[in-house]
Amino acid sequence: xxxxxxxxxxxxxxxxHDASRRxxxxxxxxxxxxxxxxxxxxxxxPVDAGRVVTMLLLHDLVEIDAGDNPIHGVxxxxxxxxxxxxxxxxxxxxxxxxxxRHLRALWDEFEAAETDDAIFAKSIDRVQPVLSNLATxxxxxxxYRVTRDQLETRVGAKVSRGAPAxxxxxxxxxxxxxxxxxx
Amino acid sequence: xxxxxxxxxxxxxxxxHDASRRxxxxxxxxxxxxxxxxxxxxxxxPVDAGRVVTMLLLHDLVEIDAGDNPIHGVxxxxxxxxxxxxxxxxxxxxxxxxxxRHLRALWDEFEAAETDDAIFAKSIDRVQPVLSNLATxxxxxxxYRVTRDQLETRVGAKVSRGAPAxxxxxxxxxxxxxxxxxx
Numbered sequence: 001x002x003x004x005x006x007x008x009x010x011x012x013x014x015x016x017h018d019a020s021r022r023x024x025x026x027x028x029x030x031x032x033x034x035x036x037x038x039x040x041x042x043x044x045x046p047v048d049a050g051r052v053v054t055m056l057l058l059h060d061l062v063e064i065d066a067g068d069n070p071i072h073g074v075x076x077x078x079x080x081x082x083x084x085x086x087x088x089x090x091x092x093x094x095x096x097x098x099x100x101r102h103l104r105a106l107w108d109e110f111e112a113a114e115t116d117d118a119i120f121a122k123s124i125d126r127v128q129p130v131l132s133n134l135a136t137x138x139x140x141x142x143x144y145r146v147t148r149d150q151l152e153t154r155v156g157a158k159v160s161r162g163a164p165a166x167x168x169x170x171x172x173x174x175x176x177x178x179x180x181x182x183x
Numbered sequence: 184x185x186x187x188x189x190x191x192x193x194x195x196x197x198x199x200h201d202a203s204r205r206x207x208x209x210x211x212x213x214x215x216x217x218x219x220x221x222x223x224x225x226x227x228x229p230v231d232a233g234r235v236v237t238m239l240l241l242h243d244l245v246e247i248d249a250g251d252n253p254i255h256g257v258x259x260x261x262x263x264x265x266x267x268x269x270x271x272x273x274x275x276x277x278x279x280x281x282x283x284r285h286l287r288a289l290w291d292e293f294e295a296a297e298t299d300d301a302i303f304a305k306s307i308d309r310v311q312p313v314l315s316n317l318a319t320x321x322x323x324x325x326x327y328r329v330t331r332d333q334l335e336t337r338v339g340a341k342v343s344r345g346a347p348a349x350x351x352x353x354x355x356x357x358x359x360x361x362x363x364x365x366x
Contacts, residue, residue: 030213
């Protein structure tokens with residue numbers, strides 16, 4: 001638990017809704033867990049909200065070692081994956097063996113994004129920063145020169161897979177934002 | 184979910200473990216939820232960890248309106264309770280009626296601290312700041328002039344009620360801290 005405290009100092013690309021500062025990965029994890037609780041009924045297929053919440057509470061712990069890689073930034077996916085796996089090896093091993101195995105298995109399930117619970121959890125993890133960006137007039141999108149197509153490919157496709165109704169609800173707001181920029 | 188974002192700007196009395204800054208109530212909520220997941224096996228009586236985690240994700244939302252009242256600070260309990268109830272009325276009403284009723288009921292259950300799940304959730308909410316204070320050489324205890332007796336009454340009694348084994352584990356570290364100050 002002391003080690004987990006360090007996630008509060010890992011900063012993300014997005015800001016708070018009032019744009020006062022960048023968000024950290026610990027408060028992001030809380031916020032996505034809350035989203036999952038409230039939005040679980042909109043999952044593409046029935047999910048176990050408790051398992052989804054647990055996955056989301058854990059999903060970014062690896063960033064204590066591997067850092068946050070903004071989705072619209074430039075990164076090397078193979079290098080990032082290797083760093084995150086090494087981080088998971090170290091961090092989950094801090095727990096007693098039975099808990100380490102159980103929680104590591106949930107993290108692996110989240111990363112693999114193959115089960116209904118993991119697919120929905122991944123959707124929610126993508127939804128929350130979009131809402132932050134919309135709340136702050138585009139947020140980090142201009143900084144990362146994000147195009148409408150890129151949002152559809154990197155975010156929309158993943159949100160739609162687990163929560164199509166949520167992406168439908170957000171799309172109109174995204175279109176309005178891009179229309180407002182003449183893009 | 185946008186309203187919930189504001190909890191990231193409510194600052195608590197305790198700091199991060201590296202003492203770099205004060206902790207906010209959103210990241211605190213994430214951290215206590217994680218504590219509950221890992222420590223549920225040490226509850227005084229069997230608990231539903233999923234319900235406990237949900238309570239802890241929600242428990243501080245009222246601070247968006249009512250602010251944080253440090254446990255060792257001076258506050259008026261009746262005034263605080265009234266402010267928090269008014270905050271719960273406003274904030275939970277932002278949700279659709281069925282979710283509003285369900286999540287408000289969980290918050291009321293947490294506040295009442297009568298069920299096994301709520302009693303354990305309250306214990307965990309008290310444990311996390313003690314561990315922060317121990318990690319930072321006493322943290323906010325000197326600032327609030329906390330005595331060993333006060334810690335036992337305001338914190339120990341509540342932690343022991345829901346998780347006696349956890350309090351037993353922490354007590355030796357607290358005693359060592361006070362011994363080191365000649366108190």
